Amino acid sequence: MEIDPFVFRLSIFILSIFVGYYVVWSVTPSLHTPLMSVTNAISSVIIVGAIIAALAGNDNNIFNQSSVFGFLAITLAAVNIFGGFLVTQRMLAMYKKKKK
Amino acid sequence: MISTNLLALFYLISGVLFILALRGLSSPETSRQGNFFGILGMSIAVVVTFLSIGNFSTSFVYVIVFLLIGGSIGAMIAFKIPMTAMPELVAGFHSLVGLAAVFVAISAFLNPEAFNLGNSGNIKLASLIEMSIGAAVGAITFSGSIIAFLKLRGIMSGAPITFPGQHILNLIILISIIGLTYFLCTKQSSNLFWTLILISFLVGVLLIIPIGGADMPVVISMLNSYSGWAAAGIGFTLENTALIITGALVGSSGAILSYIMCKGMNRSFFSVILGGFGGTDQVSKSNNKEQKPVKSGNSDDAAFLMKNASSVIIVPGYGMAVAQAQHALREMVDTLKKNGIKVSYAIHPVAGRMPGHMNVLLAEANVPYDEVFELEEINNDFANCDVAYVIGANDVTNPVAKTDPQSPIYGMPILDVEKAKSVLFVKRSLSPGYAGVDNDLFYRENTLMLFADAKKMTEDIIKSF
Numbered sequence: 001m002e003i004d005p006f007v008f009r010l011s012i013f014i015l016s017i018f019v020g021y022y023v024v025w026s027v028t029p030s031l032h033t034p035l036m037s038v039t040n041a042i043s044s045v046i047i048v049g050a051i052i053a054a055l056a057g058n059d060n061n062i063f064n065q066s067s068v069f070g071f072l073a074i075t076l077a078a079v080n081i082f083g084g085f086l087v088t089q090r091m092l093a094m095y096k097k098k099k100k
Numbered sequence: 101m102i103s104t105n106l107l108a109l110f111y112l113i114s115g116v117l118f119i120l121a122l123r124g125l126s127s128p129e130t131s132r133q134g135n136f137f138g139i140l141g142m143s144i145a146v147v148v149t150f151l152s153i154g155n156f157s158t159s160f161v162y163v164i165v166f167l168l169i170g171g172s173i174g175a176m177i178a179f180k181i182p183m184t185a186m187p188e189l190v191a192g193f194h195s196l197v198g199l200a201a202v203f204v205a206i207s208a209f210l211n212p213e214a215f216n217l218g219n220s221g222n223i224k225l226a227s228l229i230e231m232s233i234g235a236a237v238g239a240i241t242f243s244g245s246i247i248a249f250l251k252l253r254g255i256m257s258g259a260p261i262t263f264p265g266q267h268i269l270n271l272i273i274l275i276s277i278i279g280l281t282y283f284l285c286t287k288q289s290s291n292l293f294w295t296l297i298l299i300s301f302l303v304g305v306l307l308i309i310p311i312g313g314a315d316m317p318v319v320i321s322m323l324n325s326y327s328g329w330a331a332a333g334i335g336f337t338l339e340n341t342a343l344i345i346t347g348a349l350v351g352s353s354g355a356i357l358s359y360i361m362c363k364g365m366n367r368s369f370f371s372v373i374l375g376g377f378g379g380t381d382q383v384s385k386s387n388n389k390e391q392k393p394v395k396s397g398n399s400d401d402a403a404f405l406m407k408n409a410s411s412v413i414i415v416p417g418y419g420m421a422v423a424q425a426q427h428a429l430r431e432m433v434d435t436l437k438k439n440g441i442k443v444s445y446a447i448h449p450v451a452g453r454m455p456g457h458m459n460v461l462l463a464e465a466n467v468p469y470d471e472v473f474e475l476e477e478i479n480n481d482f483a484n485c486d487v488a489y490v491i492g493a494n495d496v497t498n499p500v501a502k503t504d505p506q507s508p509i510y511g512m513p514i515l516d517v518e519k520a521k522s523v524l525f526v527k528r529s530l531s532p533g534y535a536g537v538d539n540d541l542f543y544r545e546n547t548l549m550l551f552a553d554a555k556k557m558t559e560d561i562i563k564s565f
Binding site: 005006009012013014016017019020021023024025026027028029030031032033034035036037038039040041042043044045046047048049050051052053054055056064065066067069070071072073074075076077078079080081082083084085086087088089090091092093094095096097098 | 111114115118119121122123125126127128131132134135138139141142145146149150153157159160162163166167168169170171172173174175177178179181183186189190193194196197199200201203204206207208210211213214215226320321324327328331332334335336337338339340341342343344345346347348349350351352353354356357360447449454455456457459460463464466468469470471472474
């Protein structure tokens with residue numbers, strides 16, 4: 001019997017939780033704020049779902065009921081992606097070492 | 101058009117790049133490269149999704165337009181936002197992730213064919229469950245983050261809002277969510293789906309209103325975690341590896357931060373969630389209104405003490421952020437260093453309104469990060485330091501946390517400021533901190549209170565040197 005693809009996805013999920021656990025513990029406490037803004041930016045990869053939803057409409061009916069939600073989600077996720085990565089970049093650029 | 105397998109491999113690459121993005125944050129030197137990996141991962145995910153569609157119809161133009169609209173709003177916010185407003189910005193961003201998750205779940209529910217989830221009215225059971233989880237958690241993240249945003253921004257009072265029967269109400273709602281999901285799976289009715297989302301919005305509000313201002317670091321971390329779980333739920337629905345990996349990373353990251361914050365306050369996660377901390381009852385209990393002698397001084401006294409010191413430790417807190425005193429503070433420290441005085445900064449894990457809040461503000465004011473220390477690293481140095489300059493911090497220095505088992509903050513790890521030869525305490529009044537506890541440190545022999553706004557006092561001290 002074949003393994004259900006769900007089980008594969010579940011395995012990836014569980015293993016990623018462990019990866020996340022160890023990676024995040026190694027983040028230095030002084031960078032916890034950038035950590036939050038960057039995790040926020042990467043969780044906006046949800047935009048891929050929004051793109052699929054938005055493009056599901058056809059040419060005669062671009063804004064049908066379900067693709068409208070897709071377009072809205074694209075806008076929200078895009079705010080987050082650009083805002084999240086750029087503000088992280090801005091913060092990280094400020095962390096400087098002592099001048100010798 | 102690229103094949104499904106190739107697509108999945110590219111999503112895997114994105115996921116790996118996101119892991120590297122977080123890995124980069126282990127030190128400031130590698131962090132910028134890490135952020136670049138994150139951007140690269142995101143670009144790959146977006147581009148391959150476009151390629152997988154292949155159908156470059158008119159809708160595609162609209163996708164780009166909406167992407168650019170959102171992107172420019174985001175970029176504008178990112179460049180304009182002052183660093184002191186980071187906590188509310190992060191809360192606001194969480195709400196957007198939550199709402200985006202809800203919207204994606206809704207479109208998947210309305211048009212399951214587009215996502216290969218079956219037909220409308222006959223969606224695969226597993227997908228329906230995953231969709232409901234993603235939508236519910238997303239909705240909770242959205243409304244919860246909005247409340248957190250309003251509280252942090254000061255639009256809504258930071259005081260906890262509690263009412264009788266709150267916990268029972270929450271429990272009933274939680275059970276009804278599970279029930280609704282069950283009926284949704286059997287009946288596939290869209291009304292049930294809408295109800296589920298509406299109720300989840302309500303849960304988010306009810307969950308955050310009882311939590312007080314001082315517990316905000318926990319709340320933000322917790323919502324960070326929720327936004328991750330919502331993304332993972334949607335990832336399962338869409339069978340998308342990049343989303344599943346990211347969701348798991350973000351979910352565990354937020355959970356760890358919540359844990360660190362709770363430990364920093366010596367409070368259990370549940371007591372924070374149940375809320376009510378920092379309410380008015382505690383204040384009335386602890387205010388015995390006995391007049392204790394307090395020594396207060398002016399900027400000249402402070403300047404004199406610091407000039408004659410050989411080592412000074414700065415203890416910043418939320419008050420520094422409110423007064424925007426970080427730049428003045430760094431100028432003051434520059435003067436001290438010119439006089440050969442050793443200066444370091446001590447940061448309590450829960451100083452400020454979000455994890456790492458103080459570090460960002462100090463970095464903004466050009467304080468080198470190797471002069472800034474965490475609690476464990478620096479706590480033993482207070483005994484050997486001449487002056488501790490407490491600016492905008494309060495509860496995290498209160499020795500009562502070590503001595504009085506009755507105190508609400510008993511057991512909280514504190515900075516041992518009282519061991520310094522002299523303590524300079526910048527504060528506007530003797531009022532208790534957010535925990536509603538009087539600070540014993542105010543009345544110590546070696547404490548000099550400097551009653552003023554943090555920024556103004558620091559500037560006056562610079563003038564007095």
